[in-house]
Amino acid sequence: MYYFDSINGKRILRSTIIKDCDCFFTTREFVLTPKDRPDLEESALLNKKTLFEKFKVNKIYTAKQIHSNNISIVKENKTEYEDTDALITNIDNSVIMLNYADCVPIILYNKKNNIGSVIHAGWRGTESEITKKTVEIITKEMGTNPEEITALIGPAIGKCCFETDEEVFERLIKNRNQKELYEQKGNKYFIDLKLLNKYQLINSGVKNIDICDYCTCCMSDIFFSYRKEKGKTARHSAIIKIGEAK
Numbered sequence: 001m002y003y004f005d006s007i008n009g010k011r012i013l014r015s016t017i018i019k020d021c022d023c024f025f026t027t028r029e030f031v032l033t034p035k036d037r038p039d040l041e042e043s044a045l046l047n048k049k050t051l052f053e054k055f056k057v058n059k060i061y062t063a064k065q066i067h068s069n070n071i072s073i074v075k076e077n078k079t080e081y082e083d084t085d086a087l088i089t090n091i092d093n094s095v096i097m098l099n100y101a102d103c104v105p106i107i108l109y110n111k112k113n114n115i116g117s118v119i120h121a122g123w124r125g126t127e128s129e130i131t132k133k134t135v136e137i138i139t140k141e142m143g144t145n146p147e148e149i150t151a152l153i154g155p156a157i158g159k160c161c162f163e164t165d166e167e168v169f170e171r172l173i174k175n176r177n178q179k180e181l182y183e184q185k186g187n188k189y190f191i192d193l194k195l196l197n198k199y200q201l202i203n204s205g206v207k208n209i210d211i212c213d214y215c216t217c218c219m220s221d222i223f224f225s226y227r228k229e230k231g232k233t234a235r236h237s238a239i240i241k242i243g244e245a246k
């Protein structure tokens with residue numbers, strides 16, 4: 001279940017299913033990435049400072065996102081990853097962050113092995129199965145069990161607002177019988193990107209999943225929405241800080 005918490009009186013969104021590490025989704029109130037809103041640069045700087053103090057760190061690992069399925073396991077001395085849409089960390093006390101306006105933010109946490117991950121899945125990342133690929137790296141390459149992963153699918157554009165044409169529909173929906181994944185209205189399709197990513201998690205063996213009902217486009221008063229604001233917008237973020245390996 002999701003609930004609003006706050007940092008310095010500014011709203012952030014947390015899930016009740018992860019209690020052992022600090023992870024959350026930010027809102028418009030706690031902007032960290034101004035992107036196409038230069039007027040928000042000053043607040044972003046202040047909020048970043050607050051975050052560094054709160055987490056007691058001097059760096060946050062992040063990426064230049066390109067709607068790919070490229071994944072990086074972060075290394076101590078490199079804070080920004082080019083052409084990357086998912087980050088994984090197993091460094092004690094490290095913080096990773098990615099940014100969004102409508103795309104699906106996913107946070108993964110494996111307490112036993114002290115591994116955290118954030119994923120950016122727009123429709124292209126969803127099509128190229130970035131979520132499934134990230135779970136595979138955490139399990140196969142890092143030698144963990146998918147059942148030990150807890151997953152949060154955060155606020156993103158919902159089926160209500162994610163309208164696509166036939167081409168995108170064909171690329172995303174392989175089986176038209178899966179009616180829960182889409183709605184057809186004439187020659188337009190409305191697709192549930194969050195549910196598609198939930199299926200990738202389930203098919204990879206992840207069982208403990210919390211999916212957020214909030215649509216960023218319907219709720220653009222709280223979250224940034226690329227579609228609603230016609231591209232001229234900032235980004236909200238998904239952030240996880242892992243602790244120390246036991």
Ligand SMILES: [Zn+2]
Nearest residue numbers: 160161215218
């Ligand atoms: Zn909506």
